[in-house]
Amino acid sequence: MDKLEIVNEYYKYISKIPTGLQYISDNLRTDNVPLALDEILNFSEGLSWITKVEHILIEQGVNTHLNKQQLDNFLNLINEGLEKQDFVLVADIFEYEILPYFEQFLAQD
Template sequence: MSNEKLIHETIQSIEEFLPKVSHSCLIITEQIRSDNESQAMYHINQFIAAVEWLTQAINGIKSLGYIINIDTKEINQHLLETKEGLENNDLVLIADMFEYELYPMLEGWTNEIYQYKGE
């Protein structure tokens, strides 16, 4: 498979997957605020796996010389703060991180992918 075809398919997968991951931030927030911690923790684990795949896919594309204006390192700081919230059982911090930090960031990633595909 050529790099071009692989890049195209990966971008298409990212484009389909990213809005779902972004929306999961709001689901997690709602579950935390509704005292449904077990479901929230389940979705947080899924979220982390999804973000891991997304960052690997985006960084893989960038490593081949393609320019995508997404800084995948930026999300690490927010994930570290979320981890601290989990360690301290600070549900308010966790919900706020998903709603006010991670969700807008992933929406920005989505917009960037849409712009990239439009080029």
């Protein structure tokens, strides 16, 4: 896979994230917690993939300007909310913090 293909796959994946974040939030708000938890796991795994691809892109001289520290902060907030089983808080984090972050990230590129 060449650099252009990697960049295209990266942004193709990132462009799907806002819809997934809203889906998670909606499911948490409608008490469909098991489905939401599965999707949160998928989101977490997706962030892991993004981080790996970011490393490859940086080695190739491509800077995507994704704030990895901010993503870690989001994951910590989600974990705290899940530990408390405060699903309204977790839904709010997805909808009002993470979703706007990715929308802004996509708007700048």
